[in-house]
Amino acid sequence: MFDSLLFDLMLVILIGILSQWVAWKYRMPAIVVMSVAGLLVGPIFGLINPQESMGDLFGPIITFAVAIILFEGSLNLDVREIKGFSKPVGRIVTVGAFIAWIAGSLAAHYLAGLSWEVAFIIGGLFIVTGPTVILPLLRQAKLKPRPAAILKWEGIVVDPFGALLAVFAFEFIKFINSEVTLKALLLFFAASAFAVFLGWIAALVIGNAFERGSIPEYLKAPILFVVVLCTFVFSDEIMHETGLLAVTAMGMKMANMRLTTLNDVRHFKEDISVLLISGIFVMLTASLDPKILIEIFNPSIILYVAAMLFVVRPLSIWISTIGTDLNVREKLLIGWIAPRGIVALTVSGYFASILLENGYEDAELLTALTFALVFSTVVLHGFSIGFIAKKLNLTTTDESGVAIVGGSRFSAELAQSIKDTGNDVLLIDQSWAALSEARKRGLDSYVGDILSEQVEYHIDLTPYRYMLSMTKTDTYNAHVCADFAPDLGRDHLFQTAFHVGKDVETFTIMGGQTLFSPSISIYSLEERMHAGHVIRKTLLTKQYSYTQYLRERDDKSILLYILRADGSIEFFTPQVELQAVAGDAIIALTSPAKTIERVKERLEEENGEKEIPYEKLEELFTEEPPSGKREIPGAAPISTENAK
Template sequence: MQDLALQLALIGFAGIASQWLAWKLRLPAIVLLFAVGLLFGPLTGAMNPRNDFGDLYTPLVSTAVAIILFEGGLTLNFREIRETSTAVRRIVLLSGPMVWLLTALAAHYVGDLSWPTSLVLGALLVVTGPTVIMPLLRHAKLKARPASILRWEAIVNDPLGALFAVICFEGYLVIHGQHAAEGLVLDVIFALVIAIGGGIAAGRALGWLFTRGHAPEYLKAPILFAVVVAMNALTNLVLEEAGLLTVTVMGITMANARISSLNELKRFKETITILLVSGLFIVLTASLEAETILSLEWKAVAFIVAVLFIIRPLAIGLSTIGAGLDWKERLLVSWIAPRGIVAVAVAGLFGATLTNLGVADGDRMIAYTFAVVAATILLHGFTLGPLAKLLDLKAAARPGVLLVGASRFTIALARRLKAQEVPVLIADSNWSRISEARLAEVETWYGEILSEAAHHNLNLSRFDHMIAATDNDAYNALITTDFAPEIGRSDVFQIGETGESERRSMSFTIGGLPLFKPGKSFAQLRDLVVDGWNFQATRLTDEFSYKKFVETRVEGTQILLWIKPSGALVFASSEGSGDPVEGDTIISFGPPRADRDQEKIAKATTTDKDVRAERARRTIESVKRKAQTL
């Protein structure tokens, strides 16, 4: 395909379509992206971006990877790893070098690669790829500690692995007389100074610029984007690929600064990153040539087995001894190590360069890297969820509900959902109200839901839905607006009456969906609970259909949601929710049972004055007499 504009459009469309399809089918997105890249490139020969893009290929890939790593750095806050900081340090500082050394030995003695190729390949496979691990973590919904360890390792190890590969490559040039050893040492030291010192300085400078009001809101994201690209390019002038470390340090620095607009910047960068990851993975995979894939033999399979089943578990097992992790967490972390874009991009760069310098098996490094990437994407992508479930390391086996505001209404709802095995938690900053929820044996979180402590300590991956039900409608709107980008705008709900006029109603872009239609205020719900209204769970069957359910309810009863047999929750007030069907369990909010019986009697008396009405009346009178005697 010679038309580059059409090629870019096809790559972009296929990348986002793969992301959407993966979300719809609940599959790891990286698996579909890898398959699309193979289809576009080696399998059909429709495109070869490396040849088609020419000299622009390498700088475009390098810049895209730098932006992805910076966005990853923005997610790393030191408060998040207070419990796992020891484990993270050991995995990066001890496990990384061990993986490098052992992988190089395996590449030479098992894969039969030359020492230059083996050393560079060993360095490359230190990385575990945030572009792969992030979608997997989003899909698997792990508990906070193992998720934090895997995320930190992936983001910090990526630039370090690339830097290790650069040092190996430059070392080869020194040995063969193309560089002076003193020059390499100075370049490495200078690059580290720029990467660490420059990354911290740039991050703090941007924080000062943004917090002091020296940049308007509409320019903050463009300024950030331009500085990331510039810092990556400047560091690369000193030492190739060292810019990845610079932008990672810069992102971590900004993540730990108190920048009020950081959330908006994160969302912008996350959007850019999804686009780049989707397109970049297809580009890199499509650039792989069929001859390279066919060059793989049984030695490559043996090498992959050694990397996945011996080297990684051994390195993690030794480095995490006494690091405060239990055996389940150590086992999960030792298995999950998918490689991604950085390994592929740097392998393509150095593989071709080594071949041009006379290393006969330089191209085989590209094939081995892709083989490891493909194996880890498939094996780790499809086993992370089941393994986490087997080890009881998933945050929640079913979609959960986060309730904000402890009251009789939310406590009653939480108890009903808990009885249906739906994960539920009530958050409130008032101790007396939260105490009532704790007495009701409902899981609680005491504190301000909008605080940094809640952001770092409350694992939101457990919850697919939020209900803001405090006594302040404006506060409910603020909470749902803040959490909507993370949980999903169609999955955040709030109580409260809708405004009677345009002047009093909020903008449709603010707040969550109404929990009830028409809306009910906090006071109304409180009075209904005092009057005896409660929540009921009713399962629909072949004999008891939705139509019969509606017919047997007292007037005023409202369906809040229903639970599908798969555990998925469908809220009645959601757009396009439809009606519950056989097998669904309806959670309804209505008057007490005695009032329902009276309603049945009234209906029976007016429509059919037969024995059933008399029997119902006698039953109620009998219950009242027994209550009086007690």
């Protein structure tokens, strides 16, 4: 009834995006969900077979998708960040990758029975540990900073180079088997150099056009998309299979041009990459022949997967990290965790079709072989990383760090108070200016959109147990909390109250818990800061209880959080009534009344008990000096108040 190419395309895209949503909702690896979905609609129930229905279009669609995916991945290779690599990371992405290529190729030939040509191509491709898979695992396991950083940057750096290594291996072997002359071999390298040059020129032209404002905002993303495809096709027409090299070079060049306008197209390239990855992955798995699928359980393939898991990966890590400061526990964990991702499967599907066209019949097993390795590593590593990390004492289980979304004077004051307790704190905002107060105080900050996938490539959110969304856009705050609910849990997500005039009844997004007690909007908090309110810490003792504090506190004060005796923190909300005991401290935003009284008493003592007008003191708290900073004698942004 629905046997048409249009229906198949619709179903592929629908299943791919639905799988991504299910993975996000239930905190599952997206690649596992998409694999199961593709197999169900394809070889198991036979609802669709994209390769048959698309015919000659199947190959070009896969090729274009791989080119765009590699370009998007290479945009993360900023040399400024690579320069900051520690010695272990540098060794792993160079020496370790080379050892993994050689050892993986040997395993593919001797254990899986692939020819030398196909084995070296697949061996190069399998050095990758995709960031799209490793980053969610790191968030889940809450690793300590060093092993987390090594695994993260290995995935980001090696991801595009695995495909390039496979390209070079393929071209080199093709020339060798054709018994070509030295001239032809040199021609290949010249064409590869031209591909790099073409990608570099394309990046330079489009980047400068963006910066000069020669392209309107609404055309930036579409034009970039078209330039990527043109660069790929022109290079590939000059010499086959060099197009991937051209788009990777283009992405790397643009990543290092310090383009301010890259942020303008970030959402587009992320959206198109997610759409392509989801669709292509389902297309490949749904197109698997049931006979090839059965081959996954072939003893030789199972033996190959076992060798990659227990021999090749640990061997490459242990050898490459000799002489580094990694300890045995870190080597054991890094040597085990190496999940292959979506890029590995999509690129292997691309090479499978190319190799079959060139007469390599054993390439028919490439997709099944890749699927077996990808599925095994994602499942085994995904479900074991937390357990193994805890056993090796490489997790950060006691962190109470706070990530604050939204830059403002109040958020900077709050962050400073949290930092003073010894807990990690990070401020995030899309505006550089909004974080000016945070920078003045030397607080950690990041300029970017927390809802962007690229944030995970640049900052490590693992140390932060809580996330407070305090921007001046209520809907954005709710979206932030909804987006991070699967990762942090709704108990650790908070947002400021809706500001006056917001029609909350029509707003249905389930965000985080409302911050502070009583609840208050960020607008009101900012007004109080400008009126002289300060964040004060009150230590509870056996003589001065929490009940007494609540009874005597200023009725205008806002309860912010409790600093427990062990250093952890808990935020006040209207929904949950917290209790505090002796040794805990209450942090609250209070009016300047008490501080004025204290300063008044101090100044009167210094002036021989001469009466000082109250109005004169109040001016210190209600007027902003020309410098924008308020100096209050005898007062500090955060102080300790004890029972008398």
